[in-house]
Amino acid sequence: MSSPTTLPRRIHVTEVGLRDGLQNEPVVLTTEQKLSLARALMAAGVREFEVTSFVSPRAVPALADAADVVAALRAETTGLHLSALVPNVRGAERALQAGVDSVVLFVSASESHNAKNVNRRVVESLEGVEQITRLLEGTGVALRGAIATSFGCPFEGNVPVESVTEIARHFADLGATHLSLGDTTGMATPPLVTERVTRLRQAAPDLPLTLHFHNTRGIGLANVMQGLALGVDRYESSIGGLGGCPFAPGASGNIATEDLAYLLEEMGLDTGLDLEGLIGAAGVAGDLMGRPLLGQVSKAGARLALSACDTVPTARGGA
Amino acid sequence: MSSPTTLPRRIHVTEVGLRDGLQNEPVVLTTEQKLSLARALMAAGVREFEVTSFVSPRAVPALADAADVVAALRAETTGLHLSALVPNVRGAERALQAGVDSVVLFVSASESHNAKNVNRRVVESLEGVEQITRLLEGTGVALRGAIATSFGCPFEGNVPVESVTEIARHFADLGATHLSLGDTTGMATPPLVTERVTRLRQAAPDLPLTLHFHNTRGIGLANVMQGLALGVDRYESSIGGLGGCPFAPGASGNIATEDLAYLLEEMGLDTGLDLEGLIGAAGVAGDLMGRPLLGQVSKAGARLALSACDTVPTARGGA
Secondary structure (H helix, E strand, C coil): CCCCCCCCCECEEEECHHHHHHHCCCCCCCHHHHHHHHHHHHHCCCCEEEEEECCCCCCCHHHCCHHHHHHHHHHHCCCCEEEEECCCHHHHHHHHHHCCCEEEEEEECCHHHHHHHHCCCHHHHHHHHHHHHHHHCCCCCEEEEEEECCCCECCCECCCHHHHHHHHHHHHHCCCCEEEEECCCCCCCHHHHHHHHHHHHHHCCCCCEEEECECCCCCHHHHHHHHHHCCCCEEEEEHHHCCCCCCCCCCCCECEHHHHHHHHHHCCCECCCCHHHHHHHHHHHHHHHCCCCCCCHHHHCCCCCCCCHHHCCCCCCCC | CCCCCCCCCECEEEECHHHHHHHCCCCCCCHHHHHHHHHHHHHCCCCEEEEEECCCCCCCHHHCCHHHHHHHHHHHCCCCEEEEECCCHHHHHHHHHHCCCEEEEEEECCHHHHHHHHCCCHHHHHHHHHHHHHHHCCCCCEEEEEEECCCCECCCECCCHHHHHHHHHHHHHCCCCEEEEECCCCCCCHHHHHHHHHHHHHHCCCCCEEEECECCCCCHHHHHHHHHHCCCCEEEEEHHHCCCCCCCCCCCCECEHHHHHHHHHHCCCECCCCHHHHHHHHHHHHHHHCCCCCCCHHHHCCCCCCCCHHHCCCCCCCC
């Protein structure tokens, strides 16, 4: 598996449902609906949100209210860390004006995905990152780097680890405070997690890593297990697994926050999250989407949510 | 996580969809339909089946054709290992007559579940196991022990590890060749896997362990990761995740064979299984059930099943 490591005791979970989730859902929520979901998540202890994307409202109408969402959360709660995706200078200006704590700048590790995603070559995206970084100077707003297709590209297949480490070094040079490895279409595997985490720690030793897994092929939490074994203490997930995979109809997107929190809690790790509260928030998300979501623990209940003997059939003879 | 272990290289996966899966599905298949699913699985390299249960046809009409299924598979294929669940002496006699390779005898580690399942106290079930064992003498048919609710009971909650080790010792004394730990309602967690595997190896060092996880709370494959880290090389799973959880409507049952095989293959472990074949078999299972099943890799395709750039929307600006 990996060299033995002491498990991190405190795990940071960033909720990305309002951004990565909603961006890939067919249903468009009103600002008030988004806030109702955010409130349910805050009631469950969520404090770190990737809350929206300052992307062109024409490209992603679901997130056209980015500034309103940030302003409303700022007005009603303190102690949150609100980050937002920013694809270009215009988006960065809007994000700064809205009052986010950090901006997430992303580059794909594969040319085809970057072209498909933002119509640019990777080197052009990196130049864009540099431009935006200059805007941040003196604002106190942190730069978080994100690398899409870090574990594989749906168009190109395997992605060389060097493509990932090179982008990571750019982010480190530009003063990023965090780096998130995006498993955009669920191509991460435990050996790839080990390889990429190990190499990134060599390439950018001062940049804390966040792992952002999708459950597209069912092994999202197996990859979290590998990340934990390597000592990685930051993960991103989406309540109810909100957000499908645009490349595979019916397939899962993000790992579900409540399932992740259940795993971490059962492993004795501190997340600051409340499972029952997250199950409630997953219910809110499912109601808003009008469909059953893909998280599991929300359907079965917490581990010790006991059944009454008289609610199940007798003498099935199963095992 | 656990003390470092060399990963086992060869993993044995027993397919339980035809038994544990079908026993918990509302749709009743004909014998010919079951055989079509078995054939799809054999085409994918499956050789070890828990193929049916010789339970009372009145209690479980879906498995009333137990003898026919065994006879048909025996007639058309060699090189299979066919095991069958057997709840009592009558079932054992039928199983022996049908020509199984091994019988699976099960006892719950919790009194409430055992009572609910077979209307007996645990000690009575153990006496039944002894009776059946005598029937097997000289037949060449192997005894496999299975312990239901090994990681928790839906009625009682936590199950003391001693309840599990005590039953294991009984099975060992009776000459069992294998012991399967059933995670009946998905209450296993990585720390419990470590505790139970470690203690069972002390209590019954000569009894090879099989882990039978359910994905009820989404962490089935995380538990497999823990099992692998401990060097456990035998797992049970069900194609498409067939078989729900009778205690939690809508919740998953068994881990899906194709997702398990995908994880193991990506970890470089040898299973003898062919992923594309398993995805095909999951399709057969879904067609037979008339509903989408819960496995994931069957929806997204294998890791390097690439998308064409022109099938997805452009410039979403996501990451």
